[in-house]
Amino acid sequence: MQQRSLSPLSRTALFSAEIDKILAAAYTSxxxxxxxxxxxxxxxxxxxxRGELCPYSDIDLLILHTGxxxxxxxxxxxxxxxxxxxxxxxxxxSFHECTKIMGEDIASDTALLQSRFLAGNKxxxxxxxxxxxxxxxxxxxxxxxxxMRAGIRNGIFSSDNxxxxxxxxxxxxxxxxxxxxxxLWAERVIAGARSISDLYHLSHYKQSDVDSFSAAYxxxxxxxxxLHTVCKKRMDVLETGLQSDVAAALGFGKDNPATLMEAYFRxxxxxxxxxxxxxxxxxxxxxxxxxxxxxxxxxxxxxxxYLLDGILFMTHNRLPPNAQSPLWILDIxxxxxxxxxxxSVELANWIRSATQYASAQDFVSEEIDALFLDILSREKGVGxxxxxxxxxxxxxxxxxxxxxxxxxxxxxxxxxxTIDQHILLSLVAxxxxxxxxxxxxxxxxxxxxxxxxxxxxxxxxxxxxxxSGDHVTTGAVIAEEMCDRLGLTEAEKRRVVFLIYNHLSxxxxxxxxxxxxxxxxxxxRRVANRETLDMLYLLTVLDIRHVGYKTWTAWRAxxxxxxxxxxxxxxxxxxxxxxxxxxxxxxxxxxxLLDTLPEDLKKHEEWLARLKPGDxxxxxxxxxxxxxxxxxxxxxxxxxxxxxxCISSEGFNILSARVYSTASGAILDIFHVExxxxxxxxxxxxxxxxxxxxxxxxxxQATVDSLIEERMRMYPLKKTRGIERKPTVRIDNQISTTFSxxxxxxxxxxxxxxxxxxxxSNLKINIVSARLSxxxxxxxxxxxxxxxxxxxxxxxxxxxxxxxxxxxxxxxEHPSIAQQAPA
Amino acid sequence: MKYIIAxxxxxxxxxxxxxxxxxxxxxxxxxxxxxxxxxxGHTEVYRGHxxxxxxxxxxxxxxxxxxxYVDQTIEAITGAARTGAEGKxxxxxxxxxxxxxxxxxxxxxxxxxxx
Numbered sequence: 001m002q003q004r005s006l007s008p009l010s011r012t013a014l015f016s017a018e019i020d021k022i023l024a025a026a027y028t029s030x031x032x033x034x035x036x037x038x039x040x041x042x043x044x045x046x047x048x049x050r051g052e053l054c055p056y057s058d059i060d061l062l063i064l065h066t067g068x069x070x071x072x073x074x075x076x077x078x079x080x081x082x083x084x085x086x087x088x089x090x091x092x093x094s095f096h097e098c099t100k101i102m103g104e105d106i107a108s109d110t111a112l113l114q115s116r117f118l119a120g121n122k123x124x125x126x127x128x129x130x131x132x133x134x135x136x137x138x139x140x141x142x143x144x145x146x147x148m149r150a151g152i153r154n155g156i157f158s159s160d161n162x163x164x165x166x167x168x169x170x171x172x173x174x175x176x177x178x179x180x181x182x183x184l185w186a187e188r189v190i191a192g193a194r195s196i197s198d199l200y201h202l203s204h205y206k207q208s209d210v211d212s213f214s215a216a217y218x219x220x221x222x223x224x225x226x227l228h229t230v231c232k233k234r235m236d237v238l239e240t241g242l243q244s245d246v247a248a249a250l251g252f253g254k255d256n257p258a259t260l261m262e263a264y265f266r267x268x269x270x271x272x273x274x275x276x277x278x279x280x281x282x283x284x285x286x287x288x289x290x291x292x293x294x295x296x297x298x299x300x301x302x303x304x305x306y307l308l309d310g311i312l313f314m315t316h317n318r319l320p321p322n323a324q325s326p327l328w329i330l331d332i333x334x335x336x337x338x339x340x341x342x343x344s345v346e347l348a349n350w351i352r353s354a355t356q357y358a359s360a361q362d363f364v365s366e367e368i369d370a371l372f373l374d375i376l377s378r379e380k381g382v383g384x385x386x387x388x389x390x391x392x393x394x395x396x397x398x399x400x401x402x403x404x405x406x407x408x409x410x411x412x413x414x415x416x417x418t419i420d421q422h423i424l425l426s427l428v429a430x431x432x433x434x435x436x437x438x439x440x441x442x443x444x445x446x447x448x449x450x451x452x453x454x455x456x457x458x459x460x461x462x463x464x465x466x467x468s469g470d471h472v473t474t475g476a477v478i479a480e481e482m483c484d485r486l487g488l489t490e491a492e493k494r495r496v497v498f499l500i501y502n503h504l505s506x507x508x509x510x511x512x513x514x515x516x517x518x519x520x521x522x523x524x525r526r527v528a529n530r531e532t533l534d535m536l537y538l539l540t541v542l543d544i545r546h547v548g549y550k551t552w553t554a555w556r557a558x559x560x561x562x563x564x565x566x567x568x569x570x571x572x573x574x575x576x577x578x579x580x581x582x583x584x585x586x587x588x589x590x591x592x593l594l595d596t597l598p599e600d601l602k603k604h605e606e607w608l609a610r611l612k613p614g615d616x617x618x619x620x621x622x623x624x625x626x627x628x629x630x631x632x633x634x635x636x637x638x639x640x641x642x643x644x645x646c647i648s649s650e651g652f653n654i655l656s657a658r659v660y661s662t663a664s665g666a667i668l669d670i671f672h673v674e675x676x677x678x679x680x681x682x683x684x685x686x687x688x689x690x691x692x693x694x695x696x697x698x699x700x701q702a703t704v705d706s707l708i709e710e711r712m713r714m715y716p717l718k719k720t721r722g723i724e725r726k727p728t729v730r731i732d733n734q735i736s737t738t739f740s741x742x743x744x745x746x747x748x749x750x751x752x753x754x755x756x757x758x759x760x761s762n763l764k765i766n767i768v769s770a771r772l773s774x775x776x777x778x779x780x781x782x783x784x785x786x787x788x789x790x791x792x793x794x795x796x797x798x799x800x801x802x803x804x805x806x807x808x809x810x811x812x813e814h815p816s817i818a819q820q821a822p823a
Numbered sequence: 824m825k826y827i828i829a830x831x832x833x834x835x836x837x838x839x840x841x842x843x844x845x846x847x848x849x850x851x852x853x854x855x856x857x858x859x860x861x862x863x864g865h866t867e868v869y870r871g872h873x874x875x876x877x878x879x880x881x882x883x884x885x886x887x888x889x890x891x892y893v894d895q896t897i898e899a900i901t902g903a904a905r906t907g908a909e910g911k912x913x914x915x916x917x918x919x920x921x922x923x924x925x926x927x928x929x930x931x932x933x934x935x936x937x938x
Contacts, residue, residue, distance in 0.1 A: 079909075082912060
């Protein structure tokens with residue numbers, strides 16, 4: 001298995017051949033006596049029957065005998081086989097039993113479909129093939145193919161578009177090995193194709209398509225071989241922790257798991273195209289194509305293109321001479337939007353190959369640009385058509401920068417979708433915002449000044465990621481060119497470019513900053529008008545929602561809405577309701593009053609009145625998607641760090657924290673948290689545990705470090721994506737008028753917030769607020785702090801040593817993330 | 824002291840009991856159990872679908888033994904638990920665990936004396 005120079009399928013074939021020899025020898029030593037030999041044979045089934053064995057695949061065997069065989073001898077042989085130390089799946093059946101069993105279990109049947117003679121009575125095997133297997137598949141051909149089709153369809157048309165998983169199952173995943181095999185089995189039963197090379201003889205697959213399918217299949221097999229080798233057992237899920245090693249084994253480089261994943265995604269994409277062709281060609285009812293033109297329902301769209309049942313079809317023999325030109329093709333897409341139609345697979349395949357032969361020059365023309373703008377200016381269904389355009393390569397023709405974004409992976413914990421998917425899913429979602437449950441978003445969309453500008457902004461907002469450098473700036477440059485090309489007015493162009501250049505600013509403000517007056521004012525002034533603000537809000541929402549499956553949380557929605565509201569206030573020149581973290585952040589500060597509801601104000605007052613030294617009050621309020629813990633106690637050394645540690649050790653992810661102090665020395669900490677998935681404890685139980693832990697801490701019966709260690713031991717973290725980078729610390733004294741802002745970017749670890757809080761408290765720095773903000777692309781902890789004396793921290797020497805100390809506190813201690821062994 | 828757990832075929836229980844008795848090891852606990860082994864619950868010559876997994880009835884014996892008698896006990900059980908001269912798939916397994924202490928409830932004796 002170590003000969004890397006051979007192709008994957010050759011390696012599996014070689015391995016099979018080795019096993020053949022071993023098994024044949026074993027058979028000979030146990031069963032080959034003339035009497036037995038007439039009645040028994042050894043047959044390979046399933047993947048082994050195909051001759052495709054990966055290092056740790058199961059070896060499926062059938063010992064077939066006729067009624068007159070010696071059962072004892074066979075039993076003894078079976079024992080011998082089991083003791084050989086191979087992973088066998090061994091079954092002994094008589095001829096009669098096999099016949100009865102056919103049709104009961106699809107997995108068994110498919111295994112028999114791929115049977116191959118190994119040793120013993122060859123005639124018996126041929127007789128078996130001829131009188132049991134072949135007739136059965138003849139009889140139930142339709143049924144079998146339908147089951148295969150259903151298997152493939154269930155995957156491809158499943159509701160959550162999960163072709164591109166971050167931890168794909170390369171055997172049973174959608175459009176992975178199993179689906180390829182389903183196509184091959186179906187073609188074998190229908191047309192007698194015994195291997196991929198036989199597919200070339202089938203007229204309904206194009207040569208080039210079979211080429212790509214074959215290469216894709218071989219790539220997956222190669223992947224499976226290396227996956228088995230790396231794990232030293234049968235493993236079909238490409239877990240994150242394994243991706244680097246498999247990438248290295250396949251020659252992508254150990255530090256390049258992203259490239260491996262991109263190659264995988266491109267492969268399954270190719271397989272999907274082929275599977276769609278298969279599904280369309282092997283329809284249950286065959287007469288569709290020939291009866292198309294004579295069908296009453298078909299409507300002619302233009303020469304060569306018809307519409308039937310919401311699908312656009314083409315007829316090859318009536319195409320006009322300019323059919324291959326991008327202009328003609330783009331017009332089809334325009335028709336698709338106008339009629340809300342989808343494209344038939346054949347049409348899509350045809351467009352895909354036509355586009356492959358087109359040069360970049362062919363896409364440069366005023367008419368094409370005008371047509372493209374027309375499509376983008378439609379009301380509904382544009383996103384869907386853009387998906388088709390991307391899938392057929394037309395979008396890349398129009399916007400060359402889209403090419404490098406295809407299947408491009410951003411290898412970190414947040415980006416679960418590839419970049420092109422992210423953009424296109426956002427565009428599809430845009431069209432559906434008029435039926436959005438959130439009232440604000442819905443009304444903003446419905447009243448949007450210019451949907452096409454918003455659409456253009458969404459389409460191009462990440463285009464800068466196709467090149468190196470800051471994607472925001474590069475994107476703005478490309479957008480400007482595009483707007484000129486499309487012939488937008490100066491004002492329109494400015495708006496689009498502004499949106500793209502600032503597509504991260506609203507989220508940056510909302511998630512990473514306290515909404516102090518000066519910041520909001522700056523932002524509002526930059527945005528300048530209400531329409532742009534509304535569009536920016538929608539753009540931000542779509543952007544965040546389609547980064548991954550769970551990136552849009554109630555917490556983020558709330559923060560974004562708050563920031564939006566504040567900006568609106570400024571724009572409409574409303575004063576008042578200004579909040580800033582005043583120097584004396586007492587409970588009578590404006591910020592506290594702004595953030596706290598009247599009933600909570602009362603509650604806090606009552607608490608404060610009742611609070612005695614040594615008391616520890618903690619209460620929880622539940623919201624949709626997050627919870628709020630309010631903690632009231634008297635100040636002591638390192639209070640904030642200790643509470644943070646306690647809360648983290650109980651399985652809460654801290655989203656934000658605010659510290660309010662009072663003249664009497666009591667501290668009110670407000671934490672917004674979400675539960676982590678490790679335990680399934682209910683919140684009241686966790687809060688009770690926190691109370692108990694606090695008791696232990698106060699009596700010095702435990703330290704926070706020990707609590708955290710205990711939790712890490714009980715729930716070790718899985719390895720996450722992303723390359724471990726050194727933490728960075730940034731201190732900014734300009735952002736806030738009264739506080740220093742500390743931004744720490746570090747790989748998320750368990751207890752990170754605690755460690756930072758502890759470090760800061762050791763350095764006698766007061767923390768007023770903390771936010772775990774994830775902008776769309778990174779996790780950053782933002783602290784608003786001041787020195788012991790209550791000022792900003794300005795001493796540069798101190799700042800440098802602060803940086804170093806923080807970085808050290810975060811990086812050392814326990815080896816960052818305990819790696820969970822592959823299952 | 825060692826704790827011996829033996830999983831055997833139900834049909835061999837009597838024979839094992841006799842064999843143990845012959846070496847004066849007749850203090851044991853017996854439970855009915857179900858098990859699956861390498862062959863996934865199929866007896867050695869299996870006719871059905873290869874993808875099914877079925878539990879098979881077994882018997883579990885548990886004996887606490889002093890170190891000096893471990894080998895004889897194992898020998899006795901192994902000899903008697905085999906079905907047929909060579910043994911068949913499904914004959915079972917024996918697990919040997921270290922035993923920290925034994926207490927006789929009636930007299931509160933500890934250690935090997937309580938065995």
